[in-house]
Amino acid sequence: MEASTAQYVLECSTEDCENNCQFYCNHCHRPLCEQCRDEHQKNPDTKNHEVVPFLQHKRHLPVDKCKLHPTRNADILCNECNIPLCSKCTTMEEHFGHKFVDMEDTDAEKLAFCLEEISKIQEYFLPTSKGLKTETDEDGKEVKKTMDGIRNSIKAEAKSLKDLVDKVTSDKLEQANTIEKSLLKVLKQQEKTYDDYNKYLEKLLKEFHDYLPLSNFKVLLSAKLENSKIQFIPETTKPVPPVFTAGQFTYDDVSKLHGNIGVPNIKPDKRKIKPMATSLTQLKPTEKEMKQDREKSDVKQTLSLSASVTKVREYTVPGVDRVYHISLGKSGRLWASDEYGNLVHTDLQGDQLQKIRTSGTDEGYHTVTQDGDLIYTDRKNKVINRIQQDNTVTEFIKTGNWKPISIHSSHINGDILVGMVKGGEAKVTRYNKAGEEIQNIQRDNKGQALYNDPHYITENINGDICTSDYSKHAVVVVNKSGQHRFSYTGQGSMFVPYGICTDLLGHIIVCDSFHMNNKVHILNQDGHFLSLLLTPQQGINNPCCLCVDDENNLHVGQYNTNTVTVYKYLQ
Structure with missing residues (x-):
């Protein structure tokens, strides 16, 4: 055990007793266990002694004789002069009006302060610092x-x-x-x-x-x-x-x-240092934090895949022929688009709030940010536009020679993930919330191209980037560092992935729009197939897009209608 963190155990001072000390007699200056304390307080000779918990005890201080009155003990401290005195010294003229304290009381206060600081060091500062050191070690491994x-x-x-x-x-x-x-x-x-x-x-x-x-x-x-x-x-x-x-x-x-290596020009996040609790014995989270953690934990612990999928409701999106992509906004509002460039803002009652024309087609070319704004790709002009909540449209990001075709705003940190193509090449680029480019993902560790046509894109709860690649007939998943994790290519027959999303449990849900399949697949976050969530037997016909709302319901848009169907698939 390191000396800095060692906790020394004091034994009871009673002869032949080997129990640990829990109490202290301030009169006898003896450490006592619980059993010996009871006997000490029953004994007629010691029943009036002051016995306190050990952390509140007064130590048996060494006795010094007063320099002016050698027959008396110097057991009083003058607060003004900060020197030890005897009781007779307190009547002297030079100490008139001064405040005096018992040296044992002063020692007890300072002892309590030391014990409190020791407790802080042992219970907060050292564990927190060691945790941060471990974090740096993990970061080193990640680097x-x-x-x-x-x-x-x-x-x-x-x-x-x-x-x-x-x-x-x-x-x-x-x-x-x-x-x-x-x-x-x-x-x-x-x-x-x-x-x-x-x-x-x-x-x-x-x-x-x-x-x-x-x-x-x-x-x-x-x-x-x-x-x-x-x-x-x-x-x-x-x-x-x-x-x-x-x-x-x-x-x-x-x-x-040959490409470039560079550190993104972004300000590094400070390591999170949890606040020190007021209690000396434990670090308690705030009531709000505990409530939020309980709610999240309760939701995750209680949710699981249902044995069957239940249709909850339907709503119609006005102003579009078919629904190829949905972006859920706030207050029950959403954006939906078709393959003709119609992008419509609507509510769940089917009331159209706004409609604009874009160069988008049958891909996931729009997303709602953490701030509630909608951003969408303009493949023709090679830019990303922002629609603010006052309905003004502004140019947000220029993508150079690359055509942006799909986009997703991270729910984790607000980063923007964009699928792009150029002259037979394809990549996924990450921008921060300010629109600054911070990452490009294009090839695996063997130098092979990861993407052909990143048609739809989303992010999982663990930071994985999940891309539906229409041309590759695969869902391509990389981690947040851009390293290829796995590719999912369906269940034997032709797999034509379209819309893709993830949920609170890390499931990956993807549309299979091949005309003979018409199914929705659900995978776990490691790419293992779990089940066919929706099939033609449940009335599904050419599913094109999907998303999960705050109530954990699945919204599905289809090729042949502008009606979106909402399903309950978790229980």
Whole structure:
């Protein structure tokens, strides 16, 4: 045991008693156990002694003699002069009007203060500090895990880049080989041309030689030499060899291709230090905190999946053909959209409050923030807009060359998660509440693309980012650091995920909109299939979107109607 936290146990002072001390006789200055205290107070000689709990005891102080009155004990303290005195000293003129206290009382007060501070250190400061140290250790492990993932991603991206360089190199070498073959072919043809011409000259040379002997004189006279005129030497062209122009690139160019590592430019959160309780023996949460914890705990402990799903009610969303996405707001209001860019603000009675035109289609392109504002993606202009509660629309975030198609506002910390696409690539980007980019998620630890088409996106209670990827036929789940956890691809048949949401218990609920399926799947937060929550037998037809309200009811929008059906699925 560390000396700083050791608690020494004092035994009862009664002979042959081995019990722990709980009380103290201020008169005898003896520690007593409960049994010996009772006997001490029954004894006629000690029944009038002051016996108190040990933490309130007065210690048996060493006795000093008064310097002015050696026959008396200095057992009184002058508060003004802060010196020990005897009772006779208190009558002296220099102490007239001063306040005096019994030195045992002063010692008891200071002892109580020391015990109180010891209790604070042992019960609050040390445990809290050790808890924070443990938290830093855990953070260190998380940092190590994150950096291992980043290092793996760097290596995987480097391999991808090297593979591309190798492919480009191979293609260019093949191009060089093709050019070389073409030039050699032309030269080969020219070589044949001169071979044929040389044979012609040799034949002509032999013919002229044959005319020279006198014996062939008559032949020479009869020969038509004008037909033997020498043909001109054939003209050919010299090949023009190709020129290699070296690429112009620098370290920075390659570095940009290789991605970047950077610490997000955000202010780090301070570690939470719980307040010290007023009680010395235990740290009590506030009544409000206890009530909230009890309510949350009670809800989680009492909720579970029902054996059957019950239809609660229906409501119609005016101004849309079909309901492809729902964002629940405050006070029983919601936003809903169709595939034609109609975005409608309505209440559960079907009263339209506002309607705007957007560039959105059949995806989860809007969400309600912690402040109650609606934000939605504009894929055409590559921005994210905000609709404030006074109905004004403002440009909130620009997404550069990436088209934002899906969005979700975190209920945990207000961060904004956006699914984006660009030229065959896809990613999920995290922004803070102020709209500052703090994280990009695009590849797994092997350098493989995580997403093709992040159509709908949400966040689970443990911080996991859950994405419904229409093109991949999968629900892709990564943790809050962006590390791939699992992908869910359905139950054997073609899986076409659309709307996705999570609930208070960490369930992942997703629509399967393949025309032969028409089902709603429910998984636990580790991706294990639990059941088909809704099927065509329950009247469901092409479910497109869903969300869970504050009463833990499931709202489901469908392809063929602008009516939303509400189900109770927890009990």
